[in-house]
Amino acid sequence: MALLTVEHLQVDFRLRQQTLTALYDISFTLSPGERLAIVGESGAGKSLLGYAIVNLLRQPGYISAGAIHFHEQNLTKLGSRQWQQIRGKKIAMIFQDPMVTLNPVLTVGEQMVEAIRAHQKISAQAAKQLAIHKLSQVKISAAExxxxxxxxxxxGGMRQRVVIAIAMLLNPEILIADEPTTALDVTIQAQILHLLKQLCEEQGVALILITHDFGVVSRIAERTLVMYAGRIVERGPTLEIINDPQHPYTQGLLNALPQMALAGQRLNQIPGHMPSLGEHPSGCAFHPRCPYATEKCRWQRPRPIYSGISTVACFAIEELLAETNLEEGDDNHD
Known part of the structure; x- marks a missing residue:
C-alpha cells in the first residue's frame, strides 16, 4: 500500500489580471522506504511540488485541484492545527540552504531541543540527549x-548534516530533500548523499529527492520522475531512465552531464530555456527546444504512454512504438 499518493494535483497562482497554472495534473505514489527522485531544470516545478506536499505554498500560490493522501488522510483538507501533527513529525523537509532552516542567533542545541519539546513531552535534559544522539547518527564528530x-x-557540510539531524529528530516517515547538496563541493556532496541513503535504509524512511542533477539521482534514487514546465514528461526506474532515456528532454539532461563531454570540449546543453509561468507554449511545452518537434507537437499535448517499463509523454516515441508494433504484426503475419 502506498504511503503517499498524489492524484491529479494542480497548483495555480492567482494574480490581479489572470490565474497562471504552475503544476498540471501531477500524479504519483511513494511506497514506505522508497527513494524517489524528481528531476528537472530550474523552473520545472519540482520544488513547488515539494512545497505543495507539505503545505508550504505561499500566496498567491494554492492547490486548485487534485488530492494528496498520506496513508488515508487527504492533506489538502487539513487545517493549520492538524498540520502541526504532520509537518516535521510525519513528513520532514530539508532545504537547499541550511541557513534558511537554522536560526543564526540560537545554538544548534537550542534549536534541536526546541523542536523536540514542541512535539514531545520530555524534559530538557532528555531532549538534549536525544539531540546529541541524532547529531552522532549523521556522522558529526564531537556531537556534544x-x-x-x-x-x-x-x-557548509556540517550545517547540512545538522539540518538532516533536525529533520530526522521525530523519526518522520517521509523526508523531502530539496537540492540538499547544491551548495557543497563534490566530496562533501558525495558524503551527504551517502548519509541520506544510509539513514533511509536503516530507519525505513521514504525519500523524495528534488534535484536538477542526474549524477546525484544515479547514486540514491530507485525511481525517477522527470519534470518540464510543470508536467511529468517521463517516469520509471532510475537505471532504466539513465540507460535508455526516452523523452528528448531527459536525453538532453543526461547529455549535459560533465562526463558526457570529452576533455577540453564545451559541455553539451539544451538549446533555449525553460518557459516562464506566463509563457507556457501550446501543445508539448518542450517543442520549442526539441530537435524532433513536428507540427503536431506545436498544437497537441502528448499523453503519457508506456515505453518498456517507463512512461513517457512524447509523440516521437508514440510513433516509433506504433511503427515497431506494425512491423512485428507484419512479421507475425508472414
Whole structure:
C-alpha cells in the first residue's frame, strides 16, 4: 500500500489580471522506504511540488485541484492545527540552504531541543540527549561540542548534516530533500548523499529527492520522475531512465552531464530555456527546444504512454512504438 499518493494535483497562482497554472495534473505514489527522485531544470516545478506536499505554498500560490493522501488522510483538507501533527513529525523537509532552516542567533542545541519539546513531552535534559544522539547518527564528530555551537561556526557540510539531524529528530516517515547538496563541493556532496541513503535504509524512511542533477539521482534514487514546465514528461526506474532515456528532454539532461563531454570540449546543453509561468507554449511545452518537434507537437499535448517499463509523454516515441508494433504484426503475419 502506498504511503503517499498524489492524484491529479494542480497548483495555480492567482494574480490581479489572470490565474497562471504552475503544476498540471501531477500524479504519483511513494511506497514506505522508497527513494524517489524528481528531476528537472530550474523552473520545472519540482520544488513547488515539494512545497505543495507539505503545505508550504505561499500566496498567491494554492492547490486548485487534485488530492494528496498520506496513508488515508487527504492533506489538502487539513487545517493549520492538524498540520502541526504532520509537518516535521510525519513528513520532514530539508532545504537547499541550511541557513534558511537554522536560526543564526540560537545554538544548534537550542534549536534541536526546541523542536523536540514542541512535539514531545520530555524534559530538557532528555531532549538534549536525544539531540546529541541524532547529531552522532549523521556522522558529526564531537556531537556534544557541536550541540553548543552557533550555525556560523560550522562548515557548509556540517550545517547540512545538522539540518538532516533536525529533520530526522521525530523519526518522520517521509523526508523531502530539496537540492540538499547544491551548495557543497563534490566530496562533501558525495558524503551527504551517502548519509541520506544510509539513514533511509536503516530507519525505513521514504525519500523524495528534488534535484536538477542526474549524477546525484544515479547514486540514491530507485525511481525517477522527470519534470518540464510543470508536467511529468517521463517516469520509471532510475537505471532504466539513465540507460535508455526516452523523452528528448531527459536525453538532453543526461547529455549535459560533465562526463558526457570529452576533455577540453564545451559541455553539451539544451538549446533555449525553460518557459516562464506566463509563457507556457501550446501543445508539448518542450517543442520549442526539441530537435524532433513536428507540427503536431506545436498544437497537441502528448499523453503519457508506456515505453518498456517507463512512461513517457512524447509523440516521437508514440510513433516509433506504433511503427515497431506494425512491423512485428507484419512479421507475425508472414
Amino acid at each position: 561540542q557541536r550541540f553548543e555551537q552557533y550555525p556560523h561556526e560550522l562548515s
